[in-house]
Amino acid sequence: MKTLSDKKFSGKWLRRALAAGIFALVVLVVVMMENNILFARNRYIYVLLCYIGIYSIATSGLDVLFGYAGQISFGHAGFFCIGAYGSVLLSHSEWGVAKLGITPLPPILSIPLMGLVAALIGALLSKPASKLVFHFLSLLTIAFNQIMYLVVANFPGLTNGFIGITRVPPVKLQLFGATLLDFTAVKSKYSYVFLVMAVLAALLILKQNIVRSKLGRSMIAIRENQTAANGCGVNIMRAKTVSFAISAFYVGIAGGLLAHMVGFISPDTFVQNTSVIFITMLLFGGSGNMTGPILGALVITFVQESFQSLQDYRMLIYGTFLLAVILYQPAGLVGLGRSISGMFGGKGGANRGAA
């Protein structure tokens, strides 16, 4: 008994030390970046990190739905769209609420607000599909994605149509009129990346807590066997709807962050292909865990950026990736890592799997 608890104790401390080490490393890198020691000449890396962070948030959200609850959405670009356009219309000084004569909200409030709105719409959308055969959810989400795209493309009075909205206000943390923190993408050495990383960390902790709660466990039960879950007293409709709402919240936040980072939005970002890219990132990294979505977002973003000259081949590459992963490695990169460490007799065997 004593040895067991000792083992647990040391394992816990090892993990804490590891986490502290990673944190220290991140802080070190950040400090070096701030003082122009690292990446001083290559500011591009900050933009890339922002993209990776934002896509990690979106993919992690999709993972709650797909990796844990076993439901699929082909329309998460629609929630991306709600987050981005909603936040811009709430905070812009010329468009949206400003046109109605209402004082625009600061972006730091409008982003989370639109995340909640996306969650609400997600709940309303998935409620009717949750009692139907699984593929109705995919149909409904495709239709939803199309409708959102048509809305932002066809109402020039509201969204300026295909031309898009420029001069999106930057994110600032203000208190009583004094600017405490300025996350302007251009000034202050791309400090936006810290905001994105902070939001990502907070949302990952939230995800970990959701997954380990009763709700998370019932999601996994639904994924494994819906009939058995029903027999064990899981409220299937409720769990499906809530998981959809949570994932919509994550993707909505990511959309808001993207809009305020780039400073420009147009309907082209929110086409069906974007939803496919989210799914590719998720499956490529590995679904149903914490690291998979981040790994997927990282690798796919790098692939996208390093093959910039092959822009035309982009979707072909994604499609091939997706098919190869589905056919040969459904657990993604994380699964690949686990099976390799399993080969060397590591502890992280396959049965640590989805939890």
Next chain:
Amino acid sequence: MQMLINVLIGGLVLGCTYGMLALGYSLIYQASGYMNFTQGNLLMFGAFIAYQLYVVWSIPFIIALAGSLIVMFFVGWMMERFVIRRLVRKKAQNVYVVLATIALSTIVENAAMLIWGSNMKYFPSLYSNPSPIKIGPATVSKEQLTCIVVALLAMLLLHFFLNKTKFGTSMRAAAQNKMAASCMGINVNTTIGTTYGIAAVLACLGGVLVAPTMYVSYQLGNNLAAKSFAGAVIGGYGHIYGAIIGSLFIGLLETFVGAYVSSAYKEFIVYGVMVLFMVLRPRGICNANVYSV
């Protein structure tokens, strides 16, 4: 009156095209229980193959049509043989099979873009004398009439194939109960593979029929696919006759709204009607079986 007839014919043409795709969805869903997202891009690919044979290599139209249908049959069959069947054999979750069809669809679309470029291609008229025909006060182009007639013929042919031939009967048996069908000596794998092939052939036929009225481009399939999904859902997903009824309904609705209300909102109305059907009557017009558990 003249406008009414023109709009009616236009709606029927669209409805028939959607119907060819929706039939493919329903056939595959019936035979294998999976959704298939490739139909729209198979339509586009079939149209491009016909374009390559007929326009680029100037092969006579009938041979070019037959050639493209045969090629598309094998494309559909190979998709089932090398992707879907492998996943089913590995006992993958339903979601992965659907995702695989999405991946295939993306690959087909972008492969077509690489092969034939991203410009729109003009597909010439099938008739040496393309002057329109007069029906009462209205004039209708020959392509439109051909599209309607051929689509209806194909649907009738499919009906007889499924109900009167031995192979069709075994396909329906395999769709109802795979285990029982294989006990009766039916090769279930072959019938499912053939179903995918037939669905691809229907899509290709639809593509060749619309090619002269629309331009051929690598994005031809996406819009048509989404609309025919709406048709399949409204008719009752997985119901073969429902797919035709729903698609004709969507085609007519779209054209009438476009002509008499506003062409800007026709897409909204189509998708809105689809969402309403899903929420209020998911069984569709023909009472498909859609409730789980």
